Amino acid sequence: MPLAPEHLACSRCHTPIPPADWNREHAFCASCRAPLQAFVFPAFFAKPAAASTGTPVLEAGESSCFYHPLKRAVVPCDRCGRFLCALCQVEFLGQNWCPRCIQASSEKGQLAQLDPSRKLYDNLALILATFPALLIWPTIITAPVTWYVVIRYWRAPSSILLRTKIRFYIAAFLATIEIGAWIWLVLFLIYRQR
C-alpha cells in the first residue's frame, strides 16, 4: 500500500482522512464517500526514541562489551552470559539477548516468534499421497517420495499454529497402501507369466 507511515488514508481511494474523523464510530471518506472508521492509538503521537550508541569505557578495569571492547557493559546476555553494551542489548521475550544468540536461535528454528514463514511438509506429503492417486500411474514415483518426505521432515518445525501430525500419519498410510498395491501387482504379473 503506497502510504507514508505517518498518514491515515481511506483504504479504498487513499485520500487522507482528516483528524476530525479519527476515533469516530461513523465517518465518511471525503473523496469516495465510503463509510470508514479510523482508530488512532497513543503510539501514533509518540516520537521515536533516539537509539543508544552505548557508553564508552571510562576507567580501566570496568567491564566492557564482548562485541565492542571500548564500550561499557551494562547487562549480560541471558542466553550466553556475554557482557553487552547498550548498543548490543536486545530486549526480547522479557529477557536480555545478544544479537548473535537471536540470530543463532532463529537459524535453528528455535524461535517461533521470529519465524517469517514455515514450510508445511505434512501438507506436501498428503498432497503427494492423494492427488497423483487419481491418475494411478504417477503413484509408482510419488508413493516412495511421500515416505521420504514423511521420514525426512517428521521432526521439522511445522506451522506455529496448533497443528497435529495427523496429515503425516494419513500420508504415510496412503503411501504404504500404494506401495503395497504396486508390489502386489508386480508379483501378480510375475507369477501369472510363470
Add this chain to the structure above:
Amino acid sequence: MRHSLWMGADHLLSVRRNPFSESYRRFYFADIQAIVVTELPDLLAFSGYTAAVLVMVTAVALLYTGHPAWGIFCALLSLLSFFLGWRSANCACYLQTSISSETLPSLRRQADAAEAVTQLKTEIERTQGSVSAEVLEASPTDTRAGRPSTPKPALRHCTGQVHWIAFSLMLVRGALSAISLKSVASIPLGIVAAVVGTTILLLLILAAIQQRNSDLALGVRRLVYVTLAFYIASGLTSFAVSIYIAAHLGPRATSQAMIMEDPALKAYGLVDLIGFLLLGCTGLILMWRHQRTVRTPPPIELGNGE
C-alpha cells in the same frame, strides 16, 4: 491463498497460507498506531445473489419439466453463486505502525472486521492506553499540522462522450425491444439489436475505465456500474428463460413464432425493455445535470479602460 488473524498475548499474528507454506507478520500491540476500516460497495455480493436467484429459477424450471440431472446441476451452481456472493469482500482494513502500513486481507467482511477491531482495540488500549479527546484536539501543532499532507490525486477531466453515446444507444436498444415485442421478430431486427447491445456493452466497459479518477458526477459513475450489473443479470435471465422454454416446449417447438409467442419470453422482453429505457433515460438526465453543474471558469473581467 488463505489469510487468518490470531491474537497473541502481546501481538497480533497475520498468517498467509498456501498449500505448502505459511508466512507470518506480527504486529505488537505496543507498536500499532492506527487501524482503518473502510466499507466497500457490495457489487460482487449483489451479482452473486442475482446469479444465484436466476440459476435457482432455472433449476426449478428444469426439475419441474422433468430434467432432474440438469436441475440438480443448476441448483448446485446456484448454491455456489450464493456462497461466492456471501463470502465476497465488502470492507478493507489496514493496520499502521511507525514503519509500515499493512492490509489485513482476512478482515474482508464487515461483521468479521467489526468483531476483530473491537477485540484489538481492547488489547491495544490495555497496552498503550487510549487517546483522549483532549489529546486529539490539543495536538494540532506537533502531530497534525507538522505532518506533510499527501496531495490529493488530481482528477482527470472526462468529457463523458462515451457515456452520452452509451446511454443514447440504450434508448435505441429499448426501442428495438419494443418493436420486437409488438410485432413478430425478424432476423435483421435481431441482428441490429445484437449489434447495438454489443456496442453498448463495449461502450459501458470503456466508460467504466475512462471514469476512474475522473471528475464525472458520482451518480453517473455509479449508474455505469449498475448498468453493467443489469447487463449481466439480463444475460443470465435470458439464458434461464431460453432453458425454460426449451425444456417447456421440447420437441413441440416447431417454428420460431411459437417460441417468440411464449409468455416467459414476452415477460423477459418487457422487463428488458423497461430496464433499458429506465437506465438510458436516467443516464441521460444525470449526464445533462452533470454538464450543467460542471464549473466553468469565471468570465474574464475586462478593465474599464481608465
